[in-house]
Amino acid sequence: MTRHRNSPAAKANARVHKRAKTVMQAMLSMKCLTDIVSLQDLDESALDEALLGYMEKLRVSSEHRARAAKRIFRQRKRWSDFSAKLTDRQFRRYFRMSRECFYLLCRRIEENVGEKAFKSEVFLDNLKYTRDPNLVRMSKLMRAHENTTGGFISGEIKLALTLRLLAGGSYLDLSLLFECGSSTAYEIFHKVIREWICSKDKPLVNINGKDFIDDEERMAAVALEFARSSAGLFSGCIGAIDGWVVKIKKPSQGFYGLNVVVICDRKKRILYRVINSRGAEHDSTAFKNSSLYRKLMDDCDRLLEKGFHFIGDSAYAIRSFLLTPFDNAVHGTPEDNFNFFHSSSRICIECTFGEVDLRWGILWSPLKFSLRNNIKVIDACLMLHNFIVDHRESLGENVSSMERDVFDDDCRRFMASQTGIYSVGVHGGDGGATAQRREELC
Template identity: 30%
Template sequence: MNPFAVNALICARYFLRKRRNRRRRRYHVHPILVERLLEGEFCKLFSRLQEDEEKFFDYFKMSIRSFDELQARLHDILKHSNMFRAPVQPIERLAVTLRYFVTGETFKDLHFSYRLGASTIGEIIKEVCKKIWTLLHEECLSIPNSQEGWLRIAAGFENTANFPNCIGCIDGKHVRIICPKYSGSLYSNYKKFYSIVLLAMCDCDYRYTYINVGAYGTDSDSNIFRRSSLFTKLHNGEIILPPPKPLPHTTEPLPYMIIGDAAFGISNKILRPYARSNLTHKKKIFNYRLSRARRYIESTFGIMSNKFKIFHRPMNTSLPNTIAIIKACCLLHNYIRERDGYRIQDTLTVLGFDQSLNTNSNNSRSGDTIRDKFSNYFVSPAGSVPWQDTCIF
């Protein structure tokens, strides 16, 4: 017999047997999912939640007014049509996404409560995150584009943190992830877990003014900052900062500065604390005053992670989706903060994040000079505060 015919018969027999042994799908749509419009959590609970402002806030971590405004703005771009089955409505898509952020549950958990397929929930969350970023990032999360905007931020830090000429606090935080395939040790940080870094800057109202998401867990804050668009714009003069101004009750102008922790290299744009060895009284006072102002970025991370429990566990989505989720959470944090404020207990702990590693020891001579002038001011009668001496011992 022709060998080609033999091979064809063998292949035909193999595929026929495989087809017979293939497990047939019992349902086109599982009966549990068919009952979504009657038994799903959204249909049974949402209308009841709207009758109680406090319960609604506990469920979605935003007020009814803020939710209604957000879903109204997203309605048209989240609307789908389907000739064969009823599509998931925009308001339910938003509700599922927010509940995923708030609870930190897996797609499988939400699959049983909302009566939606796990893969469908994954696609919904991915789409909603991207639409939220596209629609709102210019409005709710952007660097000030005028000197007046920077001056408002500086005035806030001077009034609330007693730190003049400060235009923001910057820090990096590790967000836990499941190790991406074929990534080796790129995402393994110094604490021996896998992460990507969220580098963020905030104002004194616990709002993000800049974020950079997705750097490897092995990267240091300083290196991430040097590769960021914020660093590029600062050094290219694309960001319009106010001219140097004398500190209160002094005459020598000093530039407006961003404050960070010891992980950042000091420069004429960044102030960092003095090294902890052999600290003089003046240096201790400066470190205390800088730490007192820098707590705003720690509190901002804490408010967001305590609001969105998704940061309390490793994110098990693909890397692009994880980045989209983090960006959407940062934006929603600002959106909620501007409309609903915050709860003071949310500022007391920072859960779901870990400090980035200090791997940079570069010093700038001009940055050292500026830092020394700030430290001299903080121990002078013009710049000291009554309680500072009791806080450093």
């Protein structure tokens, strides 16, 4: 059991250590003076140098004692005590997800990285009294940390701090709230994103467009969701595609950005994303430079035979696997009817961007990290969005009743900040089979 620093036993132990340090300092001083006396046969400059060295040792020792006296003993925040003070509404607004979703996220991460890496609060409580030979060393290390830095930070606190930073919180406020150093807050933030959420070995969720293209059953299920929204008139759609510019650290004029190409299904679940293009790059060009585009070009005949296709706005070039709206369609014509159902189905990608941008306030201002960390932060936002969508669908909850009343103030602030207008490009391409397919959908 860890002794409190103000207990009688701890005070007695401190007096013993202080007395031992005094004796040791006296012995060192005598040795240094003996060395000085042994130099009496040397010239005065050598003696002066030896005396200055001794005085410097005393000064450094005095500074170390002063810093030790000013050291702040941290009492680590317990997640159970902190979360118990929050109502369900406060919890959702603070961490951008429900309490149940948060604990499900903790369990998923603990399964992926292991309990020793995650260090949940329950695991740390049991670690104090463990007799497991594999955990004894960690237990001793934890007790040493408790006497110096306050102990290990639990996995729940690390995840909560990361979610709050993604939601737009200040690292200075969070370092005070969770009893950790300000620099430690960002160290935890980047480590959680890099090793827990966007891990190469076991990511939080799997977003792989190539696997999706190879899974015909999954494509058929997504196409059925789109068909239901149009009473079966708009069939074969397996996803909506669009580009989204995320601002990053900018120069004195204008701004830099990253063009994020995203494909989602009707339920706003992200099926594919690529984050490697400049903000000024056209959406169509960014998509053509992706590995998914090359795979689609190889499998275009198979997708055409099955009747599967993506939908995108007129910024994209028309292909057999990508349908775009008609230009200058006259009201009441079959082309106008096609554009109506096309737009109604494509709106889900705009809603996806809106939900991601609304939930994660870190995206409201330019990201100020390195390019690699900026990409990781964006990817973490998308993966967490998918995790929340999966949880929402498993419960059968409605996003309008679940989120709208919670993020009202954030929504107004977000909408007021939107001043950009997406440019519309001119499409062209293999008009033969694609045009015929589009005519049939009219």
